[in-house]
Amino acid sequence: MIRLLSTLLIGVSSGAIYSLMALALVLVWRSTRVVNFAQAGQAILSTYIGYEVLTHVNNFWIALLVATIAGACVGALVDVLLIRRLARVSGASANVRPVIATLGLLGLISSGVGLIWGNDLKRIATPVGTHGYTFGHTTIPFSPFNLLIVATAALVMAIFALIFQRTNLGLALRASAFAPETARLAGVRVDRTRTIGWAFAGAAGAVAGLMITPQSALAPNSMDLLLVLGFVAAVIGGLDSLIGAGIGGLILGIGLALILEYVSTSLAFPAAFIVLIIVLLIRPQGLLGKLRGRDA
Amino acid sequence: MHKAIVILRKRPTIFILAGLFFYLLSDHVDELRNFQGATAAVYLVAIASIVLLTGYSGQISLGHGAIMAVGGYAAVLSQKYWHFNLLLTFVAAVLAAAIFGAILGFAAARLSGPYLAGTTLALAVGLPSLADQFHFLGGEQGLAYNVPQPPMSLGADFTQYHWFFWITGSAALLMIWLTQNILGSRYGRQWRAMRSNPTAAALAGIHVGCSKVLAFTLSSGIAGLAGALMVLTLNLVTPSAFPLSLSFTIVTGAVLAGVGNLRGSIIGAVVLVAIPELSDSLATKLGGAERVSANLPGLITAVLLILTVLFFPEGPLRKRVKKTT
Amino acid sequence: MSGLVVKELNVSHGAVEAIRGLSFTVAPGSLTAIIGANGAGKTTLLRALSGLKKAQSGSAFWNELSLLGAKPEGLVRAGVVHVADGKSVIPEFTVEENLDLGGLWRSDKKDVVLAKTEILQLFPALATRLKQHAATLSGGERQMVAIGRALMSRPKLLLLDEPSLGLAPKVIASIFDSLNELRKEFGLTIVLVEQNAVSALRVADNGVVINLGELVTAGPASQILSDPALRAAYLGV
Secondary structure (H helix, E strand, C coil): CHHHHHHHHHHHHHHHHHHHHHHHHHHHHHHHCCCCCCHHHHHHHHHHHHHHHHHHCCCHHHHHHHHHHHHHHHHHHHHHHHHHHHHHCCCCCCCHHHHHHHHHHHHHHHHHHHHHHCCCCECCCCCCCCCCCEECCEECCCCHHHHHHHHHHHHHHHHHHHHHHHCHHHHHHHHHHHCHHHHHHCCCCHHHHHHHHHHHHHHHHHHHHHHHHHHCCECCCCCHHHHHHHHHHHHHHCCCCHHHHHHHHHHHHHHHHHHHHHCCHHHHHHHHHHHHHHHHHHCCCCCCCCCCCCCC | CCCCCCCCCCCCHHHHHHHHHHHHHHHCCCHHHHHHHHHHHHHHHHHHHHHHHHHHCCCCCCCHHHHHHHHHHHHHHHHHHHCCCHHHHHHHHHHHHHHHHHHHHHHHHCCCHHHHHHHHHHHHHHHHHHHHHCHHHCCCCCEECCCCCCCHHHCCCCCHHHHHHHHHHHHHHHHHHHHHHHHHCHHHHHHHHHHHCHHHHHHCCCCHHHHHHHHHHHHHHHHHHHHHHHHHHHCEECHHHCCHHHHHHHHHHHHHHCCCCCCCHHHHHHHHHHHHHHHHHHHHHCCCCHHHHHHHHHHHHHHHHHHHHHHCCCCCCCCCCCCCC | CCCEEEEEEEEEECCEEEEEEEEEEECCCCEEEEECCCCCCHHHHHHHHCCCCCCCEEEEEECCEECCCCCHHHHHHCCEEEECCHHHCCCCCEHHHHHHHHHCCCCCHHHHHHHHHHHHHHCHHHHCCCCCEHHHCCHHHHHHHHHHHHHCCCCCEEEEECCCCCCCHHHHHHHHHHHHHHHHHHCCEEEEEECCHHHHHHHCCEEEEEECCEEEEEEEHHHHHHCHHHHHHHHCC
């Protein structure tokens, strides 16, 4: 019983991180209909910037703030310099091209980060305790830091859900994604709005990066796995839905934790793939996604 | 839109000529070049598989490295447990990968762009690590792959790598010739039609779902051969030979080649082999710090990729696509 | 105030000329109907005027403001709003969200609220359906939403692309009447592109007849309606 509970808690905690990454991917998808593989690169860059700040100012919260702002700026820059240009060219490979471009950008940032900071593993200290909470004689593998992760993820998701559904900015973001020409004719500055979407996504990715690193290590490619898992989580939840990102992350996190604990430790990746395939076979658009036709 | 590519549709002449040229060349270069040539042959076949899948049938796969792994493991296992000779192991690789691709294709046919990308991505990460699990797959150390020595008739100083190059080169040329025929056939035309306008294609009687699965199957078979060839050059099959970055590298090579263009595959393959080489010499010139030499190849590849996508959307062999309103 | 002045406009789709040497004027405050058969170039004309399509040559001015080459978002801020056909209503959004979309760019939020009230008075059917998803609306209601959204921007020049498409005659009549009311109440200049030539000319002051991208004739609507040759050739009556 304790074992099951502990496993679930671990699953929730790691699921929260996947949700954050998934959230970043969904944000970009909802505002630009592009899958941003460079999200990992943006997150890594922001995390390294946070690391830099930490080495000068030994305060996790300041580092988090700076990293988030940096993430937003990087996201905006990527949109302005790369994605906008791609949107203007058309042709047979118009849908594949932005995907490839973001892949290239991922490689660029990873190599760049390695060139600047080196490939050795760096560590970031946790801001709160990592010792599990104790109840009498039992200690569960859920620490204050895990709680922080879950709380942060929930907060970020709530903020974005609110922005998208209740504010004028959210309306503009949604319109720019679903019906850019109509939005233009209604006077919305679609290009600028999309850039804001990318900035939001960059910020979310930065938070994810800085939250996952203290319990592992920082290296130029340490986010690649998170990218894949975040993407799987986003797809499970349905790329169109912010809430779906949260649910997808939870399902993936708990599912993986259960498999790791009760089946085998090294079946993690194949397990992720199987979870994904099962969900997509039943609902090709993800759990909460909308079926908008093959090309959407 | 595109003009149909008409390259020597069923004439093997140019391949025979190319083959002779490369073989003559291989006599006069050192071991390293022969090894690189063999690697280029592997990339050539892998890129061709992407050209068929993405360039022609419009489906994206970020997991072809895993499919290569299926081929590679099939080759080694068939040799180890069924004592297949070299040629038969290649056949086993192609068949195993093709069957795998067919199954994957059925799932893929229902998925659109990003969902397909995500699934293949998860595959690329998930599949190779399966080998760690099962002992008969060799675990992390992998399994050895025996390549017979070159026949005596070729002379005493005909080296192993030279032999590798001959084998991989011939296999690659043969596979490319076959692929060209496939692409030039009515299936190739169907895929093209499907890709540019699926609705119109369906109305014209093309069974879009079947067509997509066929493309996936054939593409996987080709990738399977690439996997077997790779295993040959390494003499070994391990999970670490097929990392996520391999899938990305192949797609990169295809894009650099012009993803709709089989002819460009040679350029793509050569570039993929040349980049590590060039960046090594560049890194040494820049002082040879470890962080430079480790990251420079990736940097160059990434920059090339981004520039290609921005300025040569249809690949360097086509004219620039004009902007439309 | 010089109104809308189009001179020698040429617009092509690739190699195909859609509009050739088109010139006409629309007086400020008037309702002008642009009519012609399918494929005559009417929609292309509007898209060129609202910045969605690039014109090859010629000029188009709205009161000293050049329309060609401007971005749609910019023109909206200058008071020129193009209402594309009813498809331009976003089906996944509610009626209210669709309307609000038109007022997003404005800084005068109080006036935005006022405008919404006025629009709901003009189209009472929408007032009860504010929270409904636009996908569930009838064709006529969707057209009302599209026009309502345009009005949220307090336009001076309204370009309407076939508002009657797919609508029943009674609904068409009511929409056209509303348009007239709008014009008088808000001092709008309205350009109405229509295939339903007779209904459009009956409500318009002036008419412009286009065929195969070229001007056939322009003049008072009543004149066009009563010309038997024109009626036979272009009005299908």
